[in-house]
Amino acid sequence: MAWLRERIPLDGDQLREMSNEPVPNHLKRWWFALGGTPAYLFIVQIVTGILLAFYYEPSPRTAYGSVKYITDTAAYGWYFRSVHKWGATLMIAAVILHQMRVFFTGAYRKPREINWLIGMCLLACTLGAGFTGYSLVYEQLSYWGTTVGANISASVPVVGPFMKAMMLGGDTYNERTLPRLFMVHAAILPAVMLGLITVHIALIRLQGVTEFQFKDEPADKPKTFPFFPDHFYTELSVGLVLMVLLSALATILPATLGPHADPLSTPEVIKPEWFF
Ligand code: HEM
Secondary structure (H helix, E strand, O other): HHHHHHHHOOOOOHHHHHHEEEEEHHHHHHHHOOOOOHHHHHHHHHHHHHHOOOOOOOOOOOHHHHHHHHHHHHOHHHHHHHHHHHHHHHHHHHHHHHHHHHHHHHOOOOOOOOHHHHHHHHHHHHHHHHHHHHHOEEEEHHHHHHHHHHHHHHHHOHHHHHHHHHHHHOOOOOOOOOOOOHHHHHHHHHHHHHHHHHHHHHHHHHHHHOOOOOOOOOOOOEEEEEEEHHHHHHHHHHHHHHHHHHHHHHOOOOOOOOOOOOOOOOOOOOOOOOOO
């Protein structure tokens, strides 16, 4: 320890002070812990995504087969794929619930406007990750969902056709489309989100969370409690409940695989994921 302390001059008291910022009492209500939920799910998505990327092959010839291999053959592949899929669903729901909490408590107001805008970018990135992830499987709905999504973005005035060409790597879906969707899904969006989450949380630390006075809280009681361990334990409990929920959903309703993409036959119903 002495060797380490000489090289990293940080002692227990300093660490305790840094992690122990007092937080307002209302953070004991679970819906005020909803910001930690997408952060937790983001980590789950990174870990399961890395495991899936060991096997996934992003080309029209190999993508479907590699997802089939993950689902049917690779050890625990079905489980990690299902956790990744359900993790995406829960993350989008958690981001929307957190945003609703911020909106309905008016916590976006001065001086937190910039953090609200950073949050909007996080929402866009989360939805973007959902869209590109759905496209990677190369089943009928992935192929046609991407085609419809690209055509919708082409209808945006002025920049639309450029956006479509950037998305598909050409005028129509071709062999360059999947590698670029994979890069956006597995490298660009996670890196951008990591940066945005870091700034989001740094701003929360600098400004503190918004203080509220609730009618059922006596005015003479202390208005704050320590972040560590009290609030940390709330976040930990939420994380553990989520882990059980994710595992249960992945086991009871595992991710399935539809028919292979066929560019020559349009399915009768092309439906996007629920969040679109
Ligand atoms: C990956 C997505 C996100 C993560 C990980 C995240 C994380 C957090 C965390 C940990 C907090 C502390 C308070 C709490 O837990 O409620 C917070 C507060 C806040 N978030 Fe987010 N957030 C995300 C998305 C968003 C979105 C989509 C918006 C709105 C567009 C937003 C706007 C805000 C604002 C304004 C605050 C300050 C609230 C206050 O002072 O009471 N965030 N966020």
